[in-house]
Amino acid sequence: MANEFKLNNCPTDGISSVKFSPSTSQFLLASSWDMSVRLYDVTENSQRFKYEHKSPVLDCCFSDSVHSWSGGLDGSVMMYDLNTGRETVVGRHNNSIRCVEYCSDTNVVVTGSWDQTIKLWDPRSHNNIGSYSQPGKVFTMSVCGDHIIVGTCGKSVVVWDLRNMGYVEQRRESSLKYQTRCIKSFPNKQGYVLSSIEGRVAVEYLDPSVEVQKKKYAFKCHRIKENGIEHIYSVHAIAFHQRYSTFATGGADGYVNMWDGFNKKRLCQFHLFPAAVSSLAFSNDGSMLAVASSPLYGAELSPSSNGEDAIYIRHVTDAETKPKTSSGLA
Amino acid sequence: MVICKFYQQGNCKFGSRCYNEHVRYNSNENRNRGQQRSQNDNYGNRGRNQNFVQPSRFDDSHRQHKSHTTENYSSPFNRGGSNNTNFSSESDKHHTQQSIDKFHWTSKSQSNRFNALTELEEPPLSSNTVQSEDHAAMFKTISEDMALWPSSKMWPFSCYSYAKEKNCVEGLADIQPEEIRTLYYLHGLERYRNILDEVELIYTKRKEELRYMSEETKSSLLSQQGLSIDSNPSADLSIYSLYGPGTEFKSSSSKVADVAALPTQSTVNPTITRTTTDLFKPAVAQPNTSALPPPSSSFIQQPPPTGGALGQIFKTVPAAETKPLVSASLTSKDATYTDKTELTASELQQFESQSFTLGKIPMRPPPKDLCR
Numbered sequence: 001m002a003n004e005f006k007l008n009n010c011p012t013d014g015i016s017s018v019k020f021s022p023s024t025s026q027f028l029l030a031s032s033w034d035m036s037v038r039l040y041d042v043t044e045n046s047q048r049f050k051y052e053h054k055s056p057v058l059d060c061c062f063s064d065s066v067h068s069w070s071g072g073l074d075g076s077v078m079m080y081d082l083n084t085g086r087e088t089v090v091g092r093h094n095n096s097i098r099c100v101e102y103c104s105d106t107n108v109v110v111t112g113s114w115d116q117t118i119k120l121w122d123p124r125s126h127n128n129i130g131s132y133s134q135p136g137k138v139f140t141m142s143v144c145g146d147h148i149i150v151g152t153c154g155k156s157v158v159v160w161d162l163r164n165m166g167y168v169e170q171r172r173e174s175s176l177k178y179q180t181r182c183i184k185s186f187p188n189k190q191g192y193v194l195s196s197i198e199g200r201v202a203v204e205y206l207d208p209s210v211e212v213q214k215k216k217y218a219f220k221c222h223r224i225k226e227n228g229i230e231h232i233y234s235v236h237a238i239a240f241h242q243r244y245s246t247f248a249t250g251g252a253d254g255y256v257n258m259w260d261g262f263n264k265k266r267l268c269q270f271h272l273f274p275a276a277v278s279s280l281a282f283s284n285d286g287s288m289l290a291v292a293s294s295p296l297y298g299a300e301l302s303p304s305s306n307g308e309d310a311i312y313i314r315h316v317t318d319a320e321t322k323p324k325t326s327s328g329l330a
Numbered sequence: 331m332v333i334c335k336f337y338q339q340g341n342c343k344f345g346s347r348c349y350n351e352h353v354r355y356n357s358n359e360n361r362n363r364g365q366q367r368s369q370n371d372n373y374g375n376r377g378r379n380q381n382f383v384q385p386s387r388f389d390d391s392h393r394q395h396k397s398h399t400t401e402n403y404s405s406p407f408n409r410g411g412s413n414n415t416n417f418s419s420e421s422d423k424h425h426t427q428q429s430i431d432k433f434h435w436t437s438k439s440q441s442n443r444f445n446a447l448t449e450l451e452e453p454p455l456s457s458n459t460v461q462s463e464d465h466a467a468m469f470k471t472i473s474e475d476m477a478l479w480p481s482s483k484m485w486p487f488s489c490y491s492y493a494k495e496k497n498c499v500e501g502l503a504d505i506q507p508e509e510i511r512t513l514y515y516l517h518g519l520e521r522y523r524n525i526l527d528e529v530e531l532i533y534t535k536r537k538e539e540l541r542y543m544s545e546e547t548k549s550s551l552l553s554q555q556g557l558s559i560d561s562n563p564s565a566d567l568s569i570y571s572l573y574g575p576g577t578e579f580k581s582s583s584s585k586v587a588d589v590a591a592l593p594t595q596s597t598v599n600p601t602i603t604r605t606t607t608d609l610f611k612p613a614v615a616q617p618n619t620s621a622l623p624p625p626s627s628s629f630i631q632q633p634p635p636t637g638g639a640l641g642q643i644f645k646t647v648p649a650a651e652t653k654p655l656v657s658a659s660l661t662s663k664d665a666t667y668t669d670k671t672e673l674t675a676s677e678l679q680q681f682e683s684q685s686f687t688l689g690k691i692p693m694r695p696p697p698k699d700l701c702r
């Protein structure tokens with residue numbers, strides 16, 4: 001029995017983001033450079049809905065099980081009602097929208113853009129609650145409880161408290177030496193994982209006290225040695241298993257690795273995917289992992305696609321995702 | 331994890347296979363004794379080199395392990411040192427030679443930025459030589475990282491800093507892969523390739539400069555890093571960290587200032603050709619002849635402020651270029667300070683007041699006359 005399959009009707013161009021529905025592992029949202037956002041029924045392996053933007057879409061998210069929000073290069077924030085099939089343009093940014101996230105604690109949708117701001121939107125009234133400037137173009141964001149962690153260009157990381165946006169709660173530098181690629185927060189909200197273009201991932205903690213900060217570390221991954229030269233690949237995607245707090249990283253090399261952040265061990269590595277892994281998502285119950293693979297995110301800058309864009313759904317087992325507790329070790 | 335006692339003595343026979351954690355310093359001990367020889371971290375020779383005086387604390391705590399000979403540092407089993415090279419800043423140059431231990435990571439806990447607080451307790455041996463050694467190490471790291479960058483096939487358009495918590499080196503702006511891809515959708519294959527070549531050239535040039543360090547490059551790097559070495563690294567909201575050398579602060583963040591900034595940009599830079607300012611604007615009526623799925627003309631108009639963004643990104647690159655993309659900085663306007671006339675009323679008020687109000691801190695540098 002195959003534990004992994006490819007979705008039908010995959011987007012025709014690079015897949016920028018995949019997200020599972022918050023309430024069920026049946027539905028998956030996928031945004032793509034072919035300007036569409038599609039909803040898939042994973043159990044039936046079929047495409048349920050599709051709606052279009054006027055430009056490539058860079059991120060999408062569910063605000064609840066029937067509403068999806070997405071943003072793209074033209075800067076418009078679009079909300080789609082899956083029941084009525086109606087699209088609404090909720091607002092705009094001055095430049096392309098790079099990330100869209102939903103915070104369930106405060107019931108707000110946050111969009112981050114290359115215009116160096118993040119904007120908050122109310123999912124019900126569709127009003128823009130606020131616009132907050134960041135130290136640089138927003139490259140990645142992650143919701144952490146009622147906080148939001150924003151990674152910008154120039155290696156800055158900014159933590160905002162969504163309940164009190166009057167000031168920046170924490171302003172830090174990424175502890176890696178190169179461009180930040182992705183940030184995801186731990187399910188226990190103690191910290192976050194940050195990846196860079198240099199095949200390196202850092203695990204950091206939010207508590208600024210010295211004892212906690214001493215626990216932070218970084219490790220190398222997604223590097224391949226060929227003929228004595230080490231090729232270093234960007235780590236494009238990180239996804240957390242909600243129950244076990246282990247995380248998966250996907251890189252431009254086409255591999256997906258599972259890591260146990262607390263014991264500092266790699267749990268497993270999946271097979272090589274046909275193209276670079278652009279996005280990862282675990283379902284809420286942790287039974288499935290969606291892997292979006294697109295040659296657009298590969299190491300070459302050339303725009304010609306040498307492979308196809310595809311989304312693979314993998315049923316993950318405990319052996320692959322659960323931390324190993326071995327006897328005899330501390 | 332349990333910290334390996336034998337490794338701390340410099341003599342762990344399991345080396346990288348050891349199940350315990352190989353940490354140079356047990357931080358609890360340091361606080362108790364109040365001593366820290368953290369500068370040895372950079373050279374990784376703590377246990378091996380007999381020339382260093384073994385502080386008494388090691389003998390105190392591991393007296394019961396006398397059976398492990400502490401003096402035999404050149405023993406072939408002492409592979410304890412190799413694990414540490416992961417977290418020193420110079421270690422990156424070794425990453426091609428190091429065996430990557432799949433099951434153990436070394437913690438970076440020893441070389442976090444709070445080390446600076448304890449380092450102050452050390453009696454300065456000779457502050458000049460120590461500093462120049464630091465600088466030499468910094469130059470070496472930068473040079474080696476630049477040398478490795480092209481061959482490693484890493485994303486070329488990224489900012490870079492030579493060590494954690496240090497500011498980014500000037501001249502290398504942060505551009506995401508999605509932004510580059512956007513150019514392809516906006517301009518079509520031909521234009522995209524041309525733009526990409528030009529941008530790549532700028533980056534390659536800068537990396538070459540950093541790799542083959544001239545005196546000029548060194549002095550500019552030092553002056554840029556100067557503030558960060560002396561200042562307290564744990565002061566997050568220091569003015570310097572807000573206005574750091576990163577180019578992202580040069581472009582204004584407020585909407586009002588955007589409109590104000592653009593006219594001055596275009597009047598001062600007559601040398602910027604169409605290629606720069608149009609980079610993020612949709613291709614005007616250019617029929618897309620190559621077979622691409624999304625026609626570039628269907629893009630919604632991007633507002634002008636983004637058009638200047640790419641030009642502003644390369645403002646800090648030294649002005650010796652003749653290439654049109656490199657805006658040979660604003661010669662009549664100093665990019666370190668903003669004109670008083672350009673600031674909004676609230677920004678001006680912030681600068682003139684005694685201290686900044688949180689939440690209203692301006693994103694742009696102050697005018698020169700307001701700096702003391």
